Amino acid sequence: MAKCINCGRESKLISxxxxxxxxxxxxxxxxxxxxxxxxxxxxxxxxxLPSAPxxxxxxxxxxxxxxxxxxxxxxxxxxxxxRNVGDKLLGGGIKDGNLSWYYDNLPTNCVADWICAGGTKxxxxxxxxxxxxxxxxxNLAVFYQACSFNCLFCQNWxxxxxxxSLINITSSDLANCVDKKTSCICYFGGDPAPQxxxxxxxxxxxxxxxxxxxxxxxWETNGSMNRKYxxxxxxxxxKSGGCIKFDLKAxxxxxNIALCGVTNKRTLENFKILTDFVKKRPxxxxxxxxxxxxxxxxxxxxxxxxxxxxxxLNPEIxxxxxxxxxxxxxxxxxxTSRAHVxxxxxxxxxxxxxxxxxxxxxxxxxxx
Ligand code: SF4
Ligand code: SF4
Ligand SMILES: [Zn+2]
Numbered sequence: 001m002a003k004c005i006n007c008g009r010e011s012k013l014i015s016x017x018x019x020x021x022x023x024x025x026x027x028x029x030x031x032x033x034x035x036x037x038x039x040x041x042x043x044x045x046x047x048x049l050p051s052a053p054x055x056x057x058x059x060x061x062x063x064x065x066x067x068x069x070x071x072x073x074x075x076x077x078x079x080x081x082x083r084n085v086g087d088k089l090l091g092g093g094i095k096d097g098n099l100s101w102y103y104d105n106l107p108t109n110c111v112a113d114w115i116c117a118g119g120t121k122x123x124x125x126x127x128x129x130x131x132x133x134x135x136x137x138x139n140l141a142v143f144y145q146a147c148s149f150n151c152l153f154c155q156n157w158x159x160x161x162x163x164x165s166l167i168n169i170t171s172s173d174l175a176n177c178v179d180k181k182t183s184c185i186c187y188f189g190g191d192p193a194p195q196x197x198x199x200x201x202x203x204x205x206x207x208x209x210x211x212x213x214x215x216x217x218x219w220e221t222n223g224s225m226n227r228k229y230x231x232x233x234x235x236x237x238x239k240s241g242g243c244i245k246f247d248l249k250a251x252x253x254x255x256n257i258a259l260c261g262v263t264n265k266r267t268l269e270n271f272k273i274l275t276d277f278v279k280k281r282p283x284x285x286x287x288x289x290x291x292x293x294x295x296x297x298x299x300x301x302x303x304x305x306x307x308x309x310x311x312x313l314n315p316e317i318x319x320x321x322x323x324x325x326x327x328x329x330x331x332x333x334x335x336t337s338r339a340h341v342x343x344x345x346x347x348x349x350x351x352x353x354x355x356x357x358x359x360x361x362x363x364x365x366x367x368x
Contacts, residue, residue, distance in 0.1 A: 006032050013296025017329040022297050029254040040150050040261035043329055047160040049080040060084045065148035065193040066224040066266035079194040080163040081146035092195035096168040098145045107133035111220055111245045112288040114357050115318050118184050122284035127241025137183040144189035148224045150261035152329040153294055159190045171198050175205035188220035196229045203236045216242035223267035230270050234277050245288045246271050251305035275313040290320040293336040303344040307351035315352045323360035335365045
């Protein structure tokens, strides 16, 4: 049970780290913003990460993501990975990817597994080896160890301990990990945005080497990357039969800043841009959205706004509502309840979305 420092309300649906209730974030944002900034700064400092994107007029600029850092000599960008060494940017480039990778047998628990070519009959025979799930094949899962957001509920927070480790995997080395039984590559993390050129180059090399056969390229992302890279991602996924999975964490920018430390304006704009590609290849679906149902914060109203946004672009875009597992700085919140997920699913469907799914069903709890 935690207390909102703004209105004094106590609830088990208020995070002890954030110390703010949803209503105060929505309705009293200017007043609580300094506190939100303090919380994010503290949680980043613990890992030696900058509390805000550096904006040094004499620094080296990085345009990989929405943070658009200008990094002073000897320091790093908001993500902690891209760094200015002798007025050159290192980290996350073609030759110095900070990542870990593994093979995942298909069908795997991808966010899009219920509609993609690896997990279902979709895309056969052009983009899939099988009339159903691709048993006998595998996914090359690429975990990029840095992120452009600072989500307090991060489900993969451990990568923060690896951001400064000097792991330098080249795109070429990673592309060589695609063997005969690899039918898709999925870039996630952290987030692919701070290492976006590494993932693009890896994809180009891997596709070139596997020209005569199916190899799908997929991304799972917070959507904060620069538009020029987004378009390249889209072209690669489109032609290979892969998909782009956008995590729409909130619709309200204020809530996104409170939960993730960063605006979601770029994410929503990028999502909109990608909808232009959806009709070019309906099978398997090119674009998929997901939202984590964080108890006390991502409620029915938030889901309704996200759903209306997607419907306004294309009501057939698949949408996955994911159950929350208490993690990182939101350890004290409960898992998503059945009632919460039910009302969010009904809301999303009544907004007009035709393909809504509940993910992580095993995590659902009875009541708050
Ligand atoms: S990487 Fe893409 S094709 Fe492979 S299982 Fe995941 S979503 Fe499906
Ligand atoms: S990737 Fe984003 S957060 Fe990292 S340095 Fe570049 S602009 Fe900043
Ligand atoms: Zn409050």
